[in-house]
Amino acid sequence: MSFWPYFGLKRGIKTTSWPSAKEQSPGITPGRPRSASNASSNATTQLCPTGALHPVETGVSVDLTHCIHCQRCRQGPHALPWEDDVAWTVNAGTALSPLGYRFRRSLHVRYIDAGACGACINEARLLDAPVYNLHRLGIFITASPRDADVLLVAGPITNAMCTAVRKAYSAMPHPKRVVGMGVCAINGGIFGENFACVGGLQKIVPVDLWIPGCPPPPLAILHGLLAVVGRTQCTTAEELP
Amino acid sequence: MSTCTQIQDWLGVQTGISSQAVAAQWLQLQIQASRLPELTAALVRDWQAEFATLLVEEEESAVDACLAVYYFFYLPRNGCLLEIQIRVQPGEELPAISETVHAADWHEREAEDLFGLRFTGHPFLGDFVLHDDNWPEGVAPMRHSFDGLHHPKVQKDSDTEWSPPQILREEGAIVFPVGPVWGDFHESGLWMLETPGEQIRYLHTRLFYKYRGVEKIAEGQTLDRALLLVERFSGAAAFAHAWAYCQAVERIGGCKVPARAQDLRLIFAELERIRHHAANIAEISGSTALAVAKAMAQDIVEDLLRLSARLCGHRYFFGVLTPGGLHHDLDPWRQNLLAETLPSLDARLHELEHLLKNSSSFLDRIEEMGTLSPELAQSYGVVGPIARASGRAIDLRLTLPYGAYATLAPTVPIAQEGDGYARLRIFFSEIHISAELILKTLHQISAGPVHTPCPTFEGRALAWVEAPSGATFHWVHCDAAGMVLRLRLGTPGFRNWHAFERAVENAAFQDFPIILATWGLSVAENDR
Amino acid sequence: MLYVLAYLLFASGPLLALLPGRRIPLIFAWITMTAGCVLMIVQGALAVGGPVEQSLIRWALPIIGTFDFVQTPLGGLLILITAVVFATALPFVTRDATVFSTGRRTLFLAIVMLTLVSMIGFFSASTIVSFIFSWELAALAIWGLITFETRHSKPVAAGLLTMALSELGSLVGLASLLLLAGAAGTTQLNGIAAAIPHLSPMLLLITGLLAFFGFGMKAGIVPLNVWLPAAHGTAPRSISPILSGATLNLGLYAFLRIDAPIALHQPDLGLVILASGALTALIGILYALVERDMKRLLAQSSVENMGIATAGIGAGLTFAAYGHPLLGGISMVAGLYHMINHSTFKTLLFLGAGGIEVATGTHNLDQLGGLMRRLPVLGGFFLAGAFAIAALPPFNGFVSEWLLLESLLRVVEIPVVPVRIAFAISGAVLALTSGLALTCFIMLSGSALMGLPRTAQAAGARRAPHSVVIPMGILTLLSLLLGLAATVIIPVLGRLAAPLVGADPTATLVPAFFHNTSRIPRAVQQALDAIGAHVGAVFMPVRSLIVMHLDSTAPVVYAMSAALTGVVLALMLGGVWLVARGLRRRRSSRNILWDAGLARLRPEMTYTATTFVAPVRVIFAGFFHPHIEVEEERQGAFVLTRSYRGVIANISDRAVLSPIIGGAMAIATLLARMHKGRMNTYAGYILLAMVLLLVIVAAGRG
Structure with missing residues (x-):
């Protein structure tokens, strides 16, 4: 005799009310650096091992597509301010508009791991945890790209996975959108472009949106998926002070 | 030390091989290639030696460079590490040892693929790390002469088209492919089930779809940047791998990590272990379609991730470690937060464990499922919770203690059955033991700094950590300027995936995802 | 007259093949033999519509007795079927005969013609003597066909097995006939039938069972069916269609002829026939499912279909015995209908298998695949x-x-509980059989025609010969016609079933108003109105309304219109096609096959017949009782190869034949000192013994 439904009901509602309300539980995001009008811009810039920080006339700008959350610029005398938001999605530069009204509450996603380290995968797996529950937003994960509207790709796109990503993209019906998740998908991240990694999803399929982060937390991923249907807004990749 | 002398004497008397101690409990010996199989077989047979890792280094960047091959073994009973060195001249072949020391099987295949090192007597070389359908024959990427920035051109030749391996001889049997893209959020890899339908007779795993060439791209980078790589190649056990890497760098630099940093490292590592195992439990529950249990476990995982973010700024412990200690201290408020939060999380896991253990329909699906017999576990040299669920009492925290484990030794749970349920029990037991260990450490945590500057010298060192999924051995070789010359990541995933092939034999198709979940292995950790 | 002409044509065919040359003589032979077949088709059709009995030959032979042949409607039907099967198979037979030398091809064609001739004789036999004579002649001819390609050892073994079992069956059947003849005091089959009401029930049961199992052997009825897949699977590929499509009907006709009059007075016999039929069907399809060899698979499926036809006959006889000749008639019609159907589609499938073998050189399903493209x-x-x-x-x-399953449900009319249980179980078994048959033929067509070619042979399949494809087309058309024109055929079969069960079901059950709506009786009209049904205007050429039961209160109306089904189906498919077309016009996209991201989907990765039916193998593991040998080749800790060899022994082999053979071998060792001859000699002894027996009985009477 199984009482699992009872155990489930006993726990009550755990789901966040984001995006209709702000979600500020501590630890829900690792946070990320923001640009600042910093006097010692050169010293701050040197803290970054991946070149995400650039000195500009007004201070330090942050290139979010290169930040891998190494936390080197978080504390110390030259630290940048870090902010706990989740609206991380940036436009990848294609002119494709958000998917139409019909997809707003029925968006089917095919996830492909193209070399992700496990952190991105774990965050993506948590999307269907009760706390985040992507289904309440009308987003569903499908087993086949045949049924998918969105291709969600994580990892630095290893050479061995190129065929799979390409095939999945061509197997999808129109209209289709591609979302690259994590800094690795954008430019290879710490792995960069090398003999084993293509380093950048847009080199093999056209990409519509990026979700930067290393890894992007579940709410940032949800933000990106909602941006596909125009329910949230993208920001720019380069943050100027 | 006395035990190392024992084996030193035995080596001298029985085999006539001289060895020298390079460090406490670290024995180095150079032998002729021809003596390798006999010596390693004897070590495993007579000393119950465990194979740690195999690594190859190219001596110079010249085309005809010699290869130095290192075989690392350790004796779990004595806590003695053995380093067997062999120099291989260009064109020379090494005898394969994997016929007897089967744990070395994949290591040899990897070395053949990446260095072009030839092994005689190995029946299954080729198409391993580098897939035949997307890599030219005969190009060894780990050689210095190979340009690591560009993918070599592949000639499309239908004659050399890859075909799946088949060892099964049965009428009408097929190779049923699972992957590389499959399931909802599964990692990429190709599992080829040899089957006449329904029953799996044999499994071939074709991994390395996620090969990112980490060991190659680390070469020529700074130690700090290589640390970022080590943290990020396997996010589920980032702290453990970073810790092993830092220990190796610290060993080269000869720096002593402050006691407080050692305590904190233990705390974070055990926290990561709890989260890793909890995530596995969520996957096991999910694979048996137990949605409520999965939700409960996911809830705990999410709360652990949030706890990590609050303790050290990152949900996956990225950017916490640095050679010489930690980047930042854990302030009293955060210590308090951990001490207050952890017991309730552990209690929730206890509750989940109780519910699962009393759910007979769940137990029916994982009992006697994906069994790895103690004999196979021994032969394949599996590590970590997988080994402990198959009756192997090995844990580097006890056998080769490092960091604060010298004084704070955990208890090691053991199960004999080797089935899915045994692994689930081990995951739960380790969670409880880790929670206890964290609270104990927190209670008696040392005061003082958390970082000491670590000088860089030219040198090489092996360091190890018992990662959540088992023994990990990282080798670092750097020059005086702090540039990495060779990084070797000997991961537990690489060991355990090898044995996973044998655990699904005679299982039914529909049990494959369940077995996979009960093993809880990371492809990223294997592929590197 | 037609008979004489046809027989002359049959005889001239092989003789024409003696002419020198390669193709021309065979074309001539084919023309004359086919012409003969056409004559027989005409004659059969005439007989079906003709009088109850029409004498053909009547010889009074010394010692043996009267040697009579008569033409009956039922016999005519079987002659018709047989002639159609031979006519469609002959192009392939003559084509394959080109490989033989002139003398051998004449012999080959002569044996084929002997088979046909003896079968026609058998279907017209009216005394025990002519019955047994034609039966033995047919058995001999079939044995000759199976063993014709003697260069392989397997056909010899299969032929010997057929011969041995055939003779065993003949002996058993003959014993039954002799017992009946002795009791009835006549060798005329009609005379025996007339005497049956006066014989003791025990004698009837024994003789009925002996006849059923003895002659049923030829139709593959359990337990003596192991020879069938062996023989039909290994016979020359052009002969298999004839063996399965035509010769199996010998067994059905034989026991039907003998048992039908008995079963009317011995209800238990009908039940045994029904249960054996159902069991045979299930066992046949189960073994068909585990076959990899297309020909053996089709042969096992023949066992299944013979079982279904037998079950229909058994149910019909049982109904009739319990005083429901109309219901019995429906079951009997179903049984006979299935026999006809089996002859058409099995010939079609065996021709297909032969064509595939010609095109690819193999009939192993696991080596085929993707043939639809080639x-x-x-x-x-x-x-x-x-x-x-x-x-x-x-x-x-x-x-x-469908007709059979429907009629089995009407067992509620029989008040005897054990009979109801037997019907219920048989019905369930037959329903299971249908489901398994569906699985089996999805597997067969799927693994041979669909997917990727698994071997070079399959990938490089040559064009199939016209001699196979054109007859297949004719048979396909026939299958379709037999399906669509059911309402035309059922009354015809009803007339044939009438003498077997005592009443013509369709004359009563398909009343006149069926053909003319204005003559619907008031009661029927009211009953139809009550359920909201009405017989509308005539818009279909063949309307189908079968009243399966009429009693004093209300008719039970069943509408079964395959023609209507066909039209509805066509309309539905057309509708779907139109909708799909309309949708496609709006946005068309052609995508690649999603193979989970593999570099290329390999043929090794696609389903084979073995893997497709694995669930069945697992579910019925207790029945199949496979003997599996596992062998592992190792190098140290490496597993190099792992072999699984599974052997599934036929259940009748295991449970019946092995003990019999064991016993026979024990006796044989005793006799071994005297006999050191070959197996053929022993078969000869059995023949001799039978002839002696016949002579003795006849002499005793004379």
Whole structure:
């Protein structure tokens, strides 16, 4: 005799009310650096091992597509301010508009791991945890790209996975959108472009949106998926002070 | 030390091989290639030696460079590490040892693929790390002469088209492919089930779809940047791998990590272990379609991730470690937060464990499922919770203690059955033991700094950590300027995936995802 | 007169083959033999519509007795079927005969013609003597066909097995006939039938069972069916269609002829026939499912279909024995209908298998695949045959199986509980059989025609010969017609069933108003109104309304219109096609196959017949009782190869034949000192013994 439904009901509602309300539980995001009008811009810039920080006339700008959350610029005398938001999605530069009204509450996603380290995968797996529950937003994960509207790709796109990503993209019906998740998908991240990694999803399929982060937390991923249907807004990749 | 002398004497008397101690409990010996199989077989047979890792280094960047091959073994009973060195001249072949020391099987295949090192007597070389359908024959990427920035051109030749391996001889049997893209959020890899339908007779795993060439791209980078790589190649056990890497760098630099940093490292590592195992439990529950249990476990995982973010700024412990200690201290408020939060999380896991253990329909699906017999576990040299669920009492925290484990030794749970349920029990037991260990450490945590500057010298060192999924051995070789010359990541995933092939034999198709979940292995950790 | 002409044509065919040359003589032979077949088709059709009995030959031979042949409607039907099967198989037979030398091809064709001639004789036999004579002649001819390609050892073994079992069956059947003849005091089959009401029930049961199992052997009735897949699977590929499509009917006809009059007075016999039929069907399809060899698979499926036909006959006889000749008539019609259907689609499928063998050189399913692309026409006809045999409308298999299952449900009219239970179980077994048959033929057509070619042979399949494809087309058309025109055929069969069960079901059950709506009786009209049904205007050429039961209060109306089904189906498919077309016009996209991201999907990765039916193998593991040998080749800790060899022994082999053979061997060792001859000699001894027996009995009477 199984009482699992009872155990489930006993726990009550755990789901966040984001995006209709702000979600500020501590630890829900690792946070990320923001640009600042910093006097010692050169010293701050040197803290970054991946070149995400650039000195500009007004201070330090942050290139979010290169930040891998190494936390080197978080504390110390030259630290940048870090902010706990989740609206991380940036436009990848294609002119494709958000998917139409019909997809707003029925968006089917095919996830492909193209070399992700496990952190991105774990965050993506948590999307269907009760706390985040992507289904309440009308987003569903499908087993086949045949049924998918969105291709969600994580990892630095290893050479061995190129065929799979390409095939999945061509197997999808129109209209289709591609979302690259994590800094690795954008430019290879710490792995960069090398003999084993293509380093950048847009080199093999056209990409519509990026979700930067290393890894992007579940709410940032949800933000990106909602941006596909125009329910949230993208920001720019380069943050100027 | 006395035990190392024992084996030193035995080596001298029985085999006539001289060895020298390079460090406490670290024995180095150079032998002729021809003596390798006999010596390693004897070590495993007579000393119950465990194979740690195999690594190859190219001596110079010249085309005809010699290869130095290192075989690392350790004796779990004595806590003695053995380093067997062999120099291989260009064109020379090494005898394969994997016929007897089967744990070395994949290591040899990897070395053949990446260095072009030839092994005689190995029946299954080729198409391993580098897939035949997307890599030219005969190009060894780990050689210095190979340009690591560009993918070599592949000639499309239908004659050399890859075909799946088949060892099964049965009428009408097929190779049923699972992957590389499959399931909802599964990692990429190709599992080829040899089957006449329904029953799996044999499994071939074709991994390395996620090969990112980490060991190659680390070469020529700074130690700090290589640390970022080590943290990020396997996010589920980032702290453990970073810790092993830092220990190796610290060993080269000869720096002593402050006691407080050692305590904190233990705390974070055990926290990561709890989260890793909890995530596995969520996957096991999910694979048996137990949605409520999965939700409960996911809830705990999410709360652990949030706890990590609050303790050290990152949900996956990225950017916490640095050679010489930690980047930042854990302030009293955060210590308090951990001490207050952890017991309730552990209690929730206890509750989940109780519910699962009393759910007979769940137990029916994982009992006697994906069994790895103690004999196979021994032969394949599996590590970590997988080994402990198959009756192997090995844990580097006890056998080769490092960091604060010298004084704070955990208890090691053991199960004999080797089935899915045994692994689930081990995951739960380790969670409880880790929670206890964290609270104990927190209670008696040392005061003082958390970082000491670590000088860089030219040198090489092996360091190890018992990662959540088992023994990990990282080798670092750097020059005086702090540039990495060779990084070797000997991961537990690489060991355990090898044995996973044998655990699904005679299982039914529909049990494959369940077995996979009960093993809880990371492809990223294997592929590197 | 037609007989004489046809027999002359049959005889001239092989003789023409003696002419020198390669193709021309065979074409001549084919023309004359086919002409003979056509004459026989005409004669059969005439006989079906002709009088109850019409004498053909009547010889009074010394010692043995009267040697009589008469023409009956039922016999005519079987002659018709046989002639059609031979006519469609002859192109392939003559084509394959080209490989033989002149003398051998004449012999080959002569044996084929002997088979046909002896079968026609058998279907017209009216005394024990002519019955047994034709039976033995047919058995000998079939044995000759199976063993014709003697260069392989397997056909010899299969032929010997057939011969041995055939003789065993003959002996058993003969014993039954002699007992009956002795009791009735006549060798005329009609005379025996007339005497049956006066014989003791025990004698009737014994003789009935002996006749059923003895002659049923030829139709593959359990337990003596192991020879069938062996023989039909290993016979020359052009002969298999004849063996399965035509010769199996010998067994059905034989026991029907003997048992029908008995079963009317011995209800238990009908039940045994029904249960054996159902069991045979299930066992047949189960073994068909585990076969990899296309020919053996089709042979096992023949066992299944013979079982279904037998079950129909058994149910019909049981109904009749319990005083429900009309219901019995329906079951009997279903049984006979299925026999006809089996002859059409099995010939079609065996021709297809032969064509595939010609094109690829193999009939092993696991070595085929993807043939639809290389052999589209043959593949299409083969697929139609698979549809028909899997009882999918609008093909003919559906009609007979549906009719049978429907009629079995009417067992509620019989108040005896054990009979109801027997019917219920048989019905369930037959329903299971239908489901398994569907699986089996999806597997057969799927693994041979669909997917990727698994071997170079399959990938490089040559064009299939016209001698196979054109007859297949004719048979496909026939299958379709038999499915669509069910309402025309059922009354004809009803007339044939009438003498067997005592009443013509369709004359009563398909009343006159069926053909003329204005003559609907008031009661029927009211009953139809009550359920909201009405018989509308005539818009279909063949309307189908079968009243299966009429009693004093209300008719039970069943509408079964395969023609209507066909039209509805066509309309539905057309509608779907139109909708799909309309949708496609709006946005068309052609995508690559999603193979989970593999570099290329390999043939090794696609399903084979073995893997497709694995669930069945696992579910019925207790029945199949496979003997599996595992062997592992190792190098240290490496597993290099792992072999699984599974052997599934036929259950009748295990449970019946092995003990018998064991016993026989024990006796044989005793006799071994005297006899050191070959197996053929022993078969000869049995023949001799039988002739002696006949002589003794006849002399005793004389």
